[in-house]
Structures are given as structure tokens and as C-alpha cells.
Amino acid sequence: MSLDLYYHPYSRAAGTLWALEEVGVPYKLKVVDIMKGEQKGPELVALNPMGKLPTLVDGGVVITEGAAIALYLADRYAAGRLAPALDAPERGTYLRWAFFAPSVVEPAVMAKNSGWEVKEISAGWGNHASMLAAADSAIAGRQFVLGDEFSMADVVLGGLLRFLIGFKQIDATPTFSAYVERLEARPALQRAEARNQAMRQELGLQ
Numbered sequence: 001m002s003l004d005l006y007y008h009p010y011s012r013a014a015g016t017l018w019a020l021e022e023v024g025v026p027y028k029l030k031v032v033d034i035m036k037g038e039q040k041g042p043e044l045v046a047l048n049p050m051g052k053l054p055t056l057v058d059g060g061v062v063i064t065e066g067a068a069i070a071l072y073l074a075d076r077y078a079a080g081r082l083a084p085a086l087d088a089p090e091r092g093t094y095l096r097w098a099f100f101a102p103s104v105v106e107p108a109v110m111a112k113n114s115g116w117e118v119k120e121i122s123a124g125w126g127n128h129a130s131m132l133a134a135a136d137s138a139i140a141g142r143q144f145v146l147g148d149e150f151s152m153a154d155v156v157l158g159g160l161l162r163f164l165i166g167f168k169q170i171d172a173t174p175t176f177s178a179y180v181e182r183l184e185a186r187p188a189l190q191r192a193e194a195r196n197q198a199m200r201q202e203l204g205l206q
């Protein structure tokens with residue numbers, strides 16, 4: 001089995017490291033220097049025509065999009081542990097909030113920061129305030145998206161909220177902050193962060 005992650009420590013692939021560490025399968029990092037534009041070179045573009053990170057190669061399969069990679073890893077290597085069974089009702093909640101991260105949270109933040117003028121009725125991400133209220137409702141009064149059970153949906157949604165709080169893109173409300181603290185207590189996240197940090201140093205970025 002060979003899992004190769006096309007990666008740079010200052011990219012979404014840094015979050016994919018957390019997903020890989022949670023799953024616990026061996027993997028190799030293929031560093032792509034996005035500062036030098038290597039992501040648009042022939043090797044990566046042949047795998048991912050977007051020329052973007054993260055890109056994961058698992059044997060003969062290529063998976064792109066950070067959220068898809070995380071859900072794929074959970075289904076393939078940690079089913080029943082990090083992903084509810086295909087016929088479990090919790091799967092609805094799991095998928096709902098994992099998809100909410102890239103399809104609503106990310107564009108709502110980007111729209112606000114970039115001053116996009118869009119019609120809320122047709123923009124899939126609605127507006128920033130309702131996005132935040134919905135994200136809060138996913139976590140308020142519970143430990144994780146699925147309640148007491150941590151899952152890959154927390155890597156996807158929680159990882160994004162943690163990033164946005166870290167870069168002061170959204171407010172660190174008490175609910176979000178307590179959630180991020182619970183996530184940061186996970187050994188897999190700590191291992192991923194240590195590796196990201198080591199890679200930044202190795203690449204002379206810090």
C-alpha cells in the first residue's frame with residue numbers, strides 16, 4: 001500500500017496531515033513548493049488538472065479536495081471508527097457538516113473578505129451571519145459534530161474553524177474556542193502540527 005500526499009506546509013494539505021494521522025496509515029509526503037509555482041508543473045497537473053494541494057494518490061486512485069480526501073480516508077481505512085457505517089442514521093449529520101465546511105463556510109468567509117456582491121437567495125453559502133449561526137448549531141451543547149463521538153467530520157469542519165480563528169477570519173466565540181480546545185487535545189492533531197512545523201523548518205520557511 002502506498003499513500004502519497006502532495007503537500008506544502010502552508011496549504012490545505014497541512015490539514016490533510018491531521019486526517020492521515022487520525023486514520024493511522026503510513027503515508028509519504030511529496031513536497032510541492034507552491035511559492036515557486038511547482039503545483040502547476042506537469043507531475044501534479046497530470047494528477048490534478050487544477051494544479052492544487054492537497055492531492056492524494058492511493059495506489060491507482062487520485063483524490064483531490066481536502067474534505068473529499070478526509071472522508072475517503074475515513075471510509076476506506078477507519079470505517080466505524082472515524083466514519084459512521086453507510087446505513088447508520090448518524091451518517092446524515094456527519095455528511096451534512098463535513099460538506100458544510102467547503103461549500104458554505106469557506107465561500108461565506110471569502111465573500112465577506114472580498115466584498116463579493118451576490119444575491120443571497122442564489123448563493124449556496126447564504127450570508128456570513130447565518131453561516132456562523134449554523135456552524136454554531138453544529139457544535140453547541142455537544143463535544144463533537146456527532147455528539148460524544150469524534151469523527152472525520154470534526155477534522156473537516158473543526159479544522160477549518162480552527163484555521164479561521166487562528167487567522168482571525170472569524171470570531172473565537174466561547175462555543176468555537178471550547179471546540180477547538182477539544183480538537184487540539186487530540187494526539188493525532190498534535191503529531192500533524194509537529195510534522196507541519198518540522199517541514200516548515202526543513203524548508204527554511206521559519
Ligand SMILES: N[C@@H](CCC(=O)N[C@@H](CS)C(=O)NCC(=O)O)C(=O)O
Pocket residue numbers: 010011012013034039051052053054064065066067102
Ligand atoms: N478545493 C480545494 C482547494 C485547494 C486549494 O486551493 N489549495 C491551495 C493551497 S491551500 C493551492 O493549491 N493553491 C495553489 C494554486 O492555486 O496555485 C480543496 O478544498 O482542497
